[in-house]
Structure formats: structure tokens, C-alpha cells
Amino acid sequence: xxxxxxxxxxxxxxxxxxxxxxxxxxxxxxxxxxxxxxxxxxxxxxxxxxxxxxxxxxxxxxxxxxxxxxxxxxxxxxxxxxxxxxxxxxxxxxxxxxxxxxxxxxxxxxxxxxxxxxxxxxxxxxxxxxxxxxxxxxxxxxxxxxxxxxxxxxxxxxxxxxxxxxxxxxxxxxxxxxxxxxxxxxxxxxxxxxxxxxxxxxxxxxxxxxxxxxxxxxxxxxxxxxxxxxxxxxxxxxxxxxxxxxxxxxxxxxxxxxxxxxxxxxxxxxxxxxxxxxxxxxxxxxxxxxxxxxxxxxxxxxxxxxxxxxxxxxxxxxxxxxxxxxxxxxxxxxxxxxxxxxxxxxxxxxxxxxxxxxxxxxxxxxxxxxxxxxxxxxxxxxxxxxxxxxxxxxxxxxxxxxxxxxxxxxxxxxxxxxxxxxxxxxxxxxxxxxxxxxxxxxxxxxxxxxxxxxxxxxxxxxxxxxxxxxxxxxxxxxxxxxxxxxxxxxxxxxxxxxxxxxxxxxx
Ligand code: ZN
Numbered sequence: 001x002x003x004x005x006x007x008x009x010x011x012x013x014x015x016x017x018x019x020x021x022x023x024x025x026x027x028x029x030x031x032x033x034x035x036x037x038x039x040x041x042x043x044x045x046x047x048x049x050x051x052x053x054x055x056x057x058x059x060x061x062x063x064x065x066x067x068x069x070x071x072x073x074x075x076x077x078x079x080x081x082x083x084x085x086x087x088x089x090x091x092x093x094x095x096x097x098x099x100x101x102x103x104x105x106x107x108x109x110x111x112x113x114x115x116x117x118x119x120x121x122x123x124x125x126x127x128x129x130x131x132x133x134x135x136x137x138x139x140x141x142x143x144x145x146x147x148x149x150x151x152x153x154x155x156x157x158x159x160x161x162x163x164x165x166x167x168x169x170x171x172x173x174x175x176x177x178x179x180x181x182x183x184x185x186x187x188x189x190x191x192x193x194x195x196x197x198x199x200x201x202x203x204x205x206x207x208x209x210x211x212x213x214x215x216x217x218x219x220x221x222x223x224x225x226x227x228x229x230x231x232x233x234x235x236x237x238x239x240x241x242x243x244x245x246x247x248x249x250x251x252x253x254x255x256x257x258x259x260x261x262x263x264x265x266x267x268x269x270x271x272x273x274x275x276x277x278x279x280x281x282x283x284x285x286x287x288x289x290x291x292x293x294x295x296x297x298x299x300x301x302x303x304x305x306x307x308x309x310x311x312x313x314x315x316x317x318x319x320x321x322x323x324x325x326x327x328x329x330x331x332x333x334x335x336x337x338x339x340x341x342x343x344x345x346x347x348x349x350x351x352x353x354x355x356x357x358x359x360x361x362x363x364x365x366x367x368x369x370x371x372x373x374x375x376x377x378x379x380x381x382x383x384x385x386x387x388x389x390x391x392x393x394x395x396x397x398x399x400x401x402x403x404x405x406x407x408x409x410x411x412x413x414x415x416x417x418x419x420x421x422x423x424x425x426x427x428x429x430x431x432x433x434x435x436x437x438x439x440x441x442x443x444x445x446x447x448x449x450x451x452x453x454x455x456x457x458x459x460x461x462x463x464x465x466x467x468x469x470x471x472x473x474x475x476x477x478x479x480x481x482x483x484x485x486x487x488x489x490x491x492x493x494x495x496x497x498x499x500x501x502x503x504x505x506x507x
Contacts, residue, residue: 160317
């Protein structure tokens with residue numbers, strides 16, 4: 001796909017703004033916060049080229065160095081992926097809507113998941129009482145309830161999405177739930193992870209979730225895996241389950257879940273959330289596309305903000321997690337029309353659902369006609385993130401550093417006296433939660449507008465919440481601007497709160 005500038009795009013006196021381009025939340029900061037942008041009709045290539053000419057910051061998020069559309073960005077005309085129309089040459093006519101769908105993170109199947117065994121186990125009187133509202137639904141009835149009892153569902157993660165999914169699947173009578181999670185309940189989880197509560201703060205999420213599930217429905221068997229999901233254990237764990245519910249929040253695990261599901265022939269009930277928007281689909285390679293058909297490659301690290309960085313409306317994972325539970329129940333019982341081959345987009349602020357068609361990509365590296373991925377790979381390397389080492393999350397990021405203890409000494413000695421400035425590159429709403437009086441706020445996205453205020457002669461110390469964003473700014477100042485005396489405050493304001501001043505609130 002080549003993208004040429006439209007001849008004379010800017011020269012016309014009458015610029016008819018006749019099409020609508022929908023901008024997804026993660027890309028809105030690069031277009032002045034706009035949700036929709038009006039543009040001229042033209043081909044997809046013309047529309048996107050003109051868009052990135054107007055918003056230069058957006059360009060690197062849409063196109064790679066060769067000027068090709070990035071593989072983790074999908075473009076839809078109406079509800080059709082332009083890859084399956086005429087690609088970049090697809091004409092976007094007057095009145096049309098073009099949607100950009102980056103990774104944010106088939107047909108109709110009227111049959112239940114094919115490898116499920118036939119139900120035989122009869123329900124006890126207590127189970128009949130418990131499930132009576134299901135039993136009087138003709139679509140579920142006794143046979144459907146027995147299928148649920150015989151079924152097993154694995155929840156990857158007991159967080160925002162896994163919490164409501166697990167609770168409803170347990171309540172619905174899914175006989176066996178598996179949960180993979182090695183995290184500990186933190187107070188900041190309780191805003192959305194409703195399976196946990198005040199009484200389980202500090203306890204393993206697995207223990208907390210199991211307690212709650214057993215309280216909802218003692219007939220459910222729960223198997224816990226208190227370990228990170230890896231290429232070494234995924235196939236072994238997944239093999240015992242009929243349906244996998246993906247509640248992960250990072251790309252390496254998302255691709256791992258997808259690939260393990262494809263290799264084992266399991267349906268992958270996918271959900272993802274960001275700020276006020278969510279996505280859901282069922283990736284089931286036997287019947288339709290997989291996640292890699294949609295996004296063959298992950299975005300480079302740092303280009304798509306994580307949930308922790310971007311925030312999330314607490315009820316949002318409730319909506320998406322319950323959609324995932326619904327799809328799992330439909331797959332098990334074989335009722336309704338599964339979300340296979342469809343990507344459901346939910347916008348909580350507009351209170352609107354939209355649906356995009358997904359197609360199986362014959363060239364998909366894992367479920368296509370000539371797959372190149374035949375076994376699980378190193379997903380951290382694939383996604384370009386440093387290997388996770390468990391406990392300490394304060395890797396050095398490969399930039400010069402200063403510890404919070406050293407920073408405290410420097411502040412006490414007086415920053416001006418030593419020609420030192422401290423920059424906080426977080427967002428204003430984070431500054432409102434907590435900040436250091438000695439720091440100056442310049443949000444990361446605005447740093448390039450403030451370069452003239454910085455001096456090569458000064459030593460520049462940069463901090464953020466945990467040290468990751470500030471490390472990117474340090475890299476930018478050293479590599480792209482040419483500053484020499486720049487250091488990253490290791491561990492950010494969280495380390496300051498932990499090691500220097502416990503009165504500073506953490507978030
Ligand atoms: Zn695929």
C-alpha cells in the first residue's frame with residue numbers, strides 16, 4: 001500500500017467536509033482531543049494522508065517508516081475492514097464513516113463448542129431450586145443447565161474483566177472454573193474488581209476470588225493457578241478447559257492466549273477496556289478469525305498506553321466482562337448467535353454499541369492457510385518488552401538514573417544552588433493527586449513545546465509516577481534533543497512515597 005499526497009488537496013476554495021473519521025480514544029491526544037473529524041471524500045490513502053498532514057503527531061501512530069499503514073491499525077469503512085475491500089485505494093464516498101481501530105490492547109455457529117462431552121450428570125434438588133430461572137427458559141432448560149454443569153471455563157486474570165465474568169459464570173452454574181492470577185488484592189482494585197472486597201485487601205486474588213465464587217455457588221469447582229501464564233505452561237493449563245476467557249491487560253499475554261487457543265482449538269472469549277471504551281469478540285479459529293487475523297503484530301511498547309496509565313471507568317469492565325460471560329454461556333449451551341467474526345465496540349460516554357465485521361485472514365501466521373507459528377513463542381520478545389522478572393518493577397530503562405534518596409539530598413541542598421531542575425512529566429490530574437513542591441509540571445506530551453525553557457547548562461531530573469514515562473522523556477532529551485545532563489528519577493513519585501515520605505498518597 002502506497003500513500004500519496006492528494007494532488008491539490010489544500011488548494012480548493014470549497015473544501016467540502018463530507019465524510020466522518022472516527023478517532024479512537026488512544027489516538028485522540030494527537031488530534032486535539034477530537035472524537036470525530038470531518039474530512040473530504042477520497043480514497044482511504046488520501047483521507048489518512050491528509051489527516052496526518054493536518055495532525056503531524058498522529059502520523060507515526062498510523063504509518064511506519066516506509067509510509068505503510070501500521071499492522072496494528074485497522075481501518076473500517078462503515079462496518080467493513082478496508083483490507084477486504086480495495087485496501088488503501090478503497091473510495092470513501094460522501095456521507096461515509098471511516099473508523100480507525102487500533103489494537104488496545106466468521107459466520108454463525110449454532111452448535112455448542114464441538115469438543116464438549118455430552119451431558120449426563122443429573123441435577124440435585126438443590127441445584128434444580130438454584131437454577132430454576134434457567135430451567136424454565138426453553139432455550140436453556142434442563143439440557144442446557146446440564147451442559148453448563150459439565151463445562152469448564154478458564155479465566156485468564158481475576159481483575160477487572162475476570163471479576164464479573166467469574167461471578168456470573170459461577171452463578172450460572174458452570175461446573176468448573178479455572179483462574180490464572182498471581183496478583184494480590186490492592187485497594188486501588190476495588191473501584192472495579194468487584195469479586196474482591198475490603199476484607200481481602202492484601203490477600204492473593206486467587207484466594208479472594210475463590211472465596212467469593214464459593215459463596216455465590218458452592219456447587220462450582222474452582223482450580224487456581226497462582227503463576228504467570230507463560231509459553232511453558234499455557235498449553236498444559238488450557239487443555240483442561242472448554243472455553244478460555246481472556247481478561248488480560250497486556251499484549252504478550254493476549255497473543256499467548258490467542259495462539260494457545262488456536263493450537264488447542266479452543267474458543268477465546270476476548271475483552272479489552274480503555275478509559276470509557278471497551279471491545280469484545282469471540283476468536284475461534286475453527287469457525288472464524290483469531291486475534292492475529294485482526295492484529296498480526298502488537299504495537300511497539302509505549303505507543304499504546306496501558307490501563308494503569310490511561311485509567312478506566314470502574315463500571316466499564318463490568319459491562320465487557322458480563323458480555324464475555326454471556327458469550328461463554330452461549331458457546332457452552334449452543335444458543336444464540338456467538339460474537340464470532342464480529343468485533344463489538346462499546347462507548348460508555350455515548351452509551352452506544354457498534355459492531356465491525358471481522359474476517360479470517362488466509363495469510364494469518366497462526367490460523368491461516370500456511371501457518372508459520374506452529375508452537376508457542378517468546379511473547380515478551382515478540383511484543384518488544386523486557387522480560388518480566390516478577391517482583392521489582394523498577395528496571396533501569398537503560399537511561400541515567402538518580403534514586404529518590406539522592407533526590408531528597410539534592411532538594412535539601414537547594415536545587416537552584418546546584419543548577420538543577422526537577423520536571424514532573426505526569427498529567428495535571430495526577431499532579432492534583434500528589435506532587436513534589438520542588439518539581440515543575442510539564443506533561444510528557446507537551447515536553448517538545450517547552451524545550452526553549454530548558455538549558456543545557458542545568459542538570460535536568462525527570463520524574464513521573466513509577467519511572468517509565470520519565471525514562472522515555474530522558475531518552476528523548478538525550479537522543480533527540482542532544483541534552484547531556486539528564487537523569488531519570490528511579491521509581492518515580494511512588495518510590496518517593498514508599499522510601500521518603502509516606503504522607504504522599506499513592507495511586
Ligand atoms: Zn488468525
